[in-house]
Amino acid sequence: MNPITSHSGTTGPGNGAAAPTRSAASFHNVTQVFGDFTAVDGISLEIPAGRLTTLLGPSGCGKTTSLRMLAGYTQPSSGTIYIDGEDATRLPPERRGLGMVFQSYALFPHMTVAENVAYGLKLRRLPRAEQTRRAAESLDLVGLGHLARSRPRQLSGGQQQRVALARAIAVRPKLLLLDEPLSNLDARLRVQMRAEIRRIQSETGLSVVLVTHDQDEALEMSDEMVVMRAGRIMQQGAPASVFGAPANRFVAEFMGYENFLSAPDGTTLTVRPEHLHVLPSSAAEGHHADLRLSGEVLDLAYRGVDVLVTVAAREADGRDVRLICDVRAGAAADLHRGDPVDVVAPASHVIALRP
Template sequence: MNTTTPLRRNPEDHSDPQSAPAASFKNVSQVFGDFTAVDDISLEIPAGRLTTLLGPSGCGKTTSLRMLAGYSQPSSGTIYIQGEDATRLPPERRGLGMVFQSYALFPHMTVAENVAYGLKLRKLPRAEQDRRAQESLDMVGLGHLAKSRPRQLSGGQQQRVALARAIAVRPKLLLLDEPLSNLDARLRVQMRSEIRRIQGETGLSVVLVTHDQDEALEMSDEMVVMREGKIMQQGAPQEVFGAPADRFVAEFMGYENFLSSSDGATLTVRPEHLGVVPAGTSQGSLGGLRLQGQILDLAYRGVDVLVTVSAREANGREVRLMCDIRADAARELQRGDQVDVVAPAASLIEL
């Protein structure tokens, strides 16, 4: 596959791609009547990296992306692109590329014509349009389908064409709005890897909107978790996953167990960090968690078993704990067994 030259970083550009953000929001809000979709957010999107806006439906992530793209004007605040005020610029003057949830390919055009469409609007010479279109298609592995029509392609291939069209215009910033949600599970995983590869090879600054935490964890350099129009936490995937800022972020990142500490603080621990041992045994980590309980359910999932335990904290409050343990360690466990739930101190996170 040919992935050379102009789509890679420009060797004549000696500026530091990390010296200034690719885009930034300064006290940006978007209000629709009585509803505040985005509530006074300030955010820097680093250059040359892949940033995800992550959160449940209605959290403001797509509205933020649309404001960045120029399809919606903020009610207040300022949006900068590469350090310049772009708040009132129309979409066509922002120099951005965008891939939507629906691929929006023109059915009467060939694949190559679809990819070259943005270049044609920019009035590039025909030879340059053809060269860039072919190069972009080669990068996504579809150079051999340049003369095909969209109806002849699978969903995954159509998504790749939409991506090739977006990168062909050499955007300042590539915006991806839930681009993988219409694909089946296998293709989603494959396209995650493809987008990450292309971003790494080209050095593009990318903003991806998603509600899928696994997708965000796998693809991101930077994650921005949103709720009700506000930014709840921002950081590298390892930071957000390993140290969620509050209960909302913890729950969204898959933490299911919430407990009270001796001083009344809330603790959380992931299911895979909990062990289940026979009641009263010496197994488990000293100085960590140990609660007595009874098994309510066991759900076999192949290599592991999800064990649901009803336990009591030191203050007498009943809690239901989800414990994800290896299948071979669960062979002797049955519903109704009295057990101890244990976890090392290092796996307990205070919120």
């Protein structure tokens, strides 16, 4: 059995109607106002236990403010926050039983790695032998047991990040909060640490809330995604459901949809670049498609295995539209700027968006 465990309970996203008893935490109509600025605007959110939940959105959307309210570093202007079924709205941070990893790892340079990891345990006045045991277990979990006697300055950025993670896990938190923890790493290390955090969460069963602006990071790591904009929740669900069926244009654009069209009834339609096929006009007549637009190739951007083809087309109502099509390099070999083409897609890949 893994020595590090989380509090029990599982639940899916709820509607915030009643105090939760089987979730790690929840927000009930929570608002945070700073002067004339509303950072978080009446959100209700369930954070399921034993899963990794991502708060995702652009800068200023309210995700970090939400995390800080959950951690107790700022009090909501109104609403209620529950942690492990208990009202924690006015509890100070040290009484919430949470672990947190920041963008800056905040390691003590004069302490060894093991001493850094044991620091929270020391503050909790655990016996020294228990501090040593838990610190060793946590370092082994993140693969750094062999560096227990090293100093932070002797570690790489990725190793320092894992030490900060081990320190947060060592206190056996009810909930682990990660505030953009990978933003200071280079691209290769970020990819490695995504898998590492995902592995640790899976092995321990910890309830984790991760704040990020990186949709790839959220898609790869999350059990549950919460997309925010201007202090409100735009969409919540499993990564596949959010990515495959964005609720509105903001979510679609944030998730990488680039093509937006108008249906005859005024509904906005969207389709991803990789779901559009580009056919020379001379070869398109016998090709059945639910969506078909005629146009002209404006640009081709070679990217190795694929080519981004930009097409200037015209919708049925006469409006001009630019389409971005992600085409395999072999299929784009005979395309040139100025070629007349048809852009087609099956109905299964065309999504109607809510206003």
